[in-house]
Amino acid sequence: SQELEQSPQSLIVQEGKNLTINCTSSKTLYGLYWYKQKYGEGLIFLMMLQKGGEEKSHEKITAKLDEKKQQSSLHITASQPSHAGIYLCGADKGANNLFFGTGTRLTVIP
Amino acid sequence: GAGVSQSPSNKVTEKGKDVELRCDPISGHTALYWYRQSLGQGLEFLIYFQGNSAPDKSGLPSDRFSAERTGGSVSTLTIQRTQQEDSAVYLCASSSILGVGYTFGSGTRLTVV
Numbered sequence: 001s002q003e004l005e006q007s008p009q010s011l012i013v014q015e016g017k018n019l020t021i022n023c024t025s026s027k028t029l030y031g032l033y034w035y036k037q038k039y040g041e042g043l044i045f046l047m048m049l050q051k052g053g054e055e056k057s058h059e060k061i062t063a064k065l066d067e068k069k070q071q072s073s074l075h076i077t078a079s080q081p082s083h084a085g086i087y088l089c090g091a092d093k094g095a096n097n098l099f100f101g102t103g104t105r106l107t108v109i110p
Numbered sequence: 111g112a113g114v115s116q117s118p119s120n121k122v123t124e125k126g127k128d129v130e131l132r133c134d135p136i137s138g139h140t141a142l143y144w145y146r147q148s149l150g151q152g153l154e155f156l157i158y159f160q161g162n163s164a165p166d167k168s169g170l171p172s173d174r175f176s177a178e179r180t181g182g183s184v185s186t187l188t189i190q191r192t193q194q195e196d197s198a199v200y201l202c203a204s205s206s207i208l209g210v211g212y213t214f215g216s217g218t219r220l221t222v223v
Contacts, residue, residue: 035214044214045213045214088153090153099153099155100153
């Protein structure tokens with residue numbers, strides 16, 4: 001079965017610092033989703049990547065999918081307390097069925 | 111509605127009791143998904159509906175779990191004879207057939223005592 005590994009599991013950064021979260025798959029990804037979860041707010045869709053080498057940005061968050069489509073990175077520039085939460089990568093294994101990594105808990109210290 | 115609505119937001123129940131969790135998807139979204147997030151674990155897929163039918167029930171943990179969807183809209187996840195290991199956050203998501211993202215509800219936090 002396909003697994004998604006996220007690293008690090010937990011991250012604490014000072015406000016203003018840049019950070020990167022990685023998501024690695026054991027198999028080729030055909031759709032990679034990044035979500036952010038804040039308690040009580042459910043999961044918020046950030047972006048989806050499909051093509052090898054694809055890169056998308058949303059405000060200060062950039063996500064990339066490598067050429068082999070087995071690893072994605074999420075990069076936050078100049079982090080803010082509002083970026084704090086749990087970041088989840090998810091992959092599509094067909095039939096609109098997503099599965100997820102265990103998440104990365106991000107804490108931003110003001 | 112504007113988003114995916116789940117109720118209740120919190121549920122505490124005694125071991126052995128039945129519970130019903132409700133999900134109201136975004137209007138027009140044909141696909142509806144149930145996931146479970148246990149403490150320290152990633153999201154676990156439970157069941158998926160396309161319209162009113164569930165093509166994939168393989169994720170349901172046991173025969174105590176069942177789900178239905180009526181009118182292509184609201185779905186209920188029922189857990190019979192709850193056990194302590196059922197304690198988790200149950201998340202519902204919906205997507206449109208043409209969409210590229212999934213919209214999740216805020217979840218129902220179930221605690222079995």
